Amino acid sequence: MNPTHGPASDEVPAAAAAAAIPHLDIDPFSIPFFDDPYPAHDEMREAGPVVYLDRWNVYGVARYAEVHAVLNDPLTFCSSRGVGLSDFAKEAPWRPPSLILEADPPAHTRTRAVLSKVLSPAVMKQIRDRFMAAAEAKVDELLARGRFDAITDLAEAYPLSVFPDAMGLQAEGREHLIPYASLVFNAFGPPNELRQQAIERSAPHQAYVTAQCQRDNLTAGGFGACVHAFVDKGDITAAEAPLLVRSLLSAGLDTTVYGIGAAIYCLARYPDQWERLRRDPSLARNAFEEAVRFESPVQTFFRTTTREVELGGARIGEGEKVLMFLGAANRDPRRWEAADSYDITRKVSGHVGFGSGIHMCVGQLVARLEGETILSALARKAASITIDGAVKRRYNNTLRGLESLPVVITPA
């Protein structure tokens, strides 16, 4: 032992060396928190590398280093006991667990490989022109209107014009897609009103999604049919395929709605960044990525410890829930210069808005394609985008975004 470094062993017994964990009474699933999470994010980051949230009896990590560490140790911080508050080892899940999100290696490895191939760079190349044409048509339509709601008429309307078709879904019943996803993301939260109400009203949305995941209901050439084709190759069973399609329907639409909504909200609030994008529309992809860092549409996920573990000097026992604040990590001043500035030329790689490690968003290329195409079309065709009315927040236990963003756009 080096006596000049750290506390002497006679002052602090080795077994007691783990730092005391600050207990905080923050409720990260409450309306005041959703309205303005940033002071609470700062309080959690400053309190220590690991905190304990008494309201829900969970550990929390809000600094970049610990969020990244938890995401990259998936065997210690597992997903198979659920990535919401509910511990599947103690409580029955509200729906059959996801075969990718709520799975650990080795089971996760095979299902992940399949969805990774379904949403590969080669597949993006095939759909890119269609997505770009749809983005340009949407922007032309909105320019003709001038005034519209950037959430419903753009952030929802654009993904709805490309993603369900790319999946190969039937025309009927698509109105269930956003309510179903909203339910899934509310269900990761604690048993508050948002979660309980969403589950109470879930039956028609669940029935729709379950039916649409069947092979017969998915048209040839889409992501859904592509998942089922891996049954024929022997990579997955016929029983697994519908559940993997369900993952795409759960995570593939509402997330991009919130991501595009975040980007439009940023560009409308920060006109200097909008002007930079107009001058160089090739920045569209980075402008979208920076919006994912800045707003972190997916704010949180939980993990569950599979053993006693030391994290940031704190000891956490087995079977504990750890809440990762992705949005706080993405604005941690320890990691980011001018963390609270939206800067479309920032080197944004390393943000955890899509997660990190083996569970990092398998659909990230589709998300970026949608984000890039719609921001590129806007940058080329519009001269200005101005907020013109009351901004209303939408409340969800996991997703951060708006209900309404009235804007006016003018043609270039």
Ligand code: OVV
């Ligand atoms: C990343 C994510 C969110 C919600 C649902 C799923 C995945 C899923 O696999 O069902």
